[in-house]
Amino acid sequence: MSSTTDAPIPVTVNGEARTVPNGYPLLDVLRDLEIDPEDAPGVAVAINDSVIRSQDWDNVTLSEEDTVEVIQAQQGG
Amino acid sequence: MSNDVHSNGSVGSGGEDPLVIGDYEFSSRLIVGTSRYPNPQVMLDALDATGTELVTVAIRRVNVENPAPESHLDLLRQGGYEILPNTAGCYTAREAVLVAQLAREALGTDLIKLEVIGDDETLMPDVEQLLNAAKTLVDDGFTVLAYANDDPITCRKLANLGCAAVMPLGSPIGSGMGLVNPYNLRIIREEVDDETPLIVDAGIGTASDAATAMELGYDGVLLNTAIAEAQHPVQMARAMRLAVEAGRHAQRAGRIPRRLYAQQSSPSAGRVQVDE
Numbered sequence: 001m002s003s004t005t006d007a008p009i010p011v012t013v014n015g016e017a018r019t020v021p022n023g024y025p026l027l028d029v030l031r032d033l034e035i036d037p038e039d040a041p042g043v044a045v046a047i048n049d050s051v052i053r054s055q056d057w058d059n060v061t062l063s064e065e066d067t068v069e070v071i072q073a074q075q076g077g
Numbered sequence: 078m079s080n081d082v083h084s085n086g087s088v089g090s091g092g093e094d095p096l097v098i099g100d101y102e103f104s105s106r107l108i109v110g111t112s113r114y115p116n117p118q119v120m121l122d123a124l125d126a127t128g129t130e131l132v133t134v135a136i137r138r139v140n141v142e143n144p145a146p147e148s149h150l151d152l153l154r155q156g157g158y159e160i161l162p163n164t165a166g167c168y169t170a171r172e173a174v175l176v177a178q179l180a181r182e183a184l185g186t187d188l189i190k191l192e193v194i195g196d197d198e199t200l201m202p203d204v205e206q207l208l209n210a211a212k213t214l215v216d217d218g219f220t221v222l223a224y225a226n227d228d229p230i231t232c233r234k235l236a237n238l239g240c241a242a243v244m245p246l247g248s249p250i251g252s253g254m255g256l257v258n259p260y261n262l263r264i265i266r267e268e269v270d271d272e273t274p275l276i277v278d279a280g281i282g283t284a285s286d287a288a289t290a291m292e293l294g295y296d297g298v299l300l301n302t303a304i305a306e307a308q309h310p311v312q313m314a315r316a317m318r319l320a321v322e323a324g325r326h327a328q329r330a331g332r333i334p335r336r337l338y339a340q341q342s343s344p345s346a347g348r349v350q351v352d353e
Contacts, residue, residue, distance in 0.1 A: 035139060041151075046179055051179055071139065073180075076110060077302065
């Protein structure tokens with residue numbers, strides 16, 4: 001969640017270690033998961049255990065060691 | 078739970094005997110899961126046959142390489158169902174709280190079915206983590222329906238923490254073993270204050286299990302596998318609806334006491350006797 005530079009940083013997205021440019025936009029994380037940020041009903045995002053409200057998605061970029069969770073509803077009991 | 082009996086004894090439909098969970102009111106006393114059906118149409122037909130108004134969904138990571146089965150959330154919403162997200166698969170209070178908060182954001186509901194399990198084999202709740210998560214979520218404004226062991230102490234604590242419903246298991250999730258400890262379920266009914274709805278969650282195998290839960294004074298039944306994996310899910314769905322309504326009627330009607338010896342139904346006076 002800082003200004004964009006080209007330096008690669010380690011992050012975790014849905015439990016998987018990834019390397020992305022510092023300041024990688026959250027919107028790009030969602031697009032990498034084949035989610036259209038403009039049309040994502042039932043999707044929610046948390047970074048480091050804090051939920052990011054959908055109206056704030058376009059203001060958020062990733063910082064080193066961020067842990068991102070992107071979830072959706074599925075069938076369950 | 079109110080023991081008021083309406084003059085016409087009507088329960089289970091028409092809104093005359095609603096199930097009240099927090100600020101929510103349901104005319105059906107069945108809560109039904111959306112998993113394991115043969116296909117989406119059978120799921121929708123089965124849900125319709127139960128008469129339920131509240132259905133559960135799970136919350137899972139988006140996975141491009143291994144996509145989860147669709148929730149069919151749009152179909153459920155078109156059907157008018159209230160969505161009850163669960164925290165299934167969470168092992169710690171921290172995980173469960175995060176999943177609940179994500180669910181609230183994703184689905185726009187404060188309802189949460191709180192599950193915090195101890196292991197994969199039994200899927201039994203981890204009581205310490207469950208109580209911690211329940212307290213955090215109640216304080217955070219959630220309407221918490223807590224899946225619990227059939228343990229009167231834990232259930233009482235969950236009610237005292239402010240859970241909107243307490244849901245002891247009948248037997249392990251998906252086992253279909255029915256109510257393995259009805260005596261504990263009775264004690265829980267007596268121990269937990271009447272203001273907190275009690276719902277048997279997990280282990281229901283067939284309609285008589287659901288009816289028995291209601292006859293024990295429970296306010297509702299939550300089930301999934303018993304319908305979804307029945308040979309004829311829609312028919313079983315209807316059976317469950319009737320069982321819950323029958324059990325509710327029977328409980329409110331007041332059953333006769335059990336007697337060891339017979340008691341004639343027909344009058345003994347005036348019976349025909351032939352001397353030997």
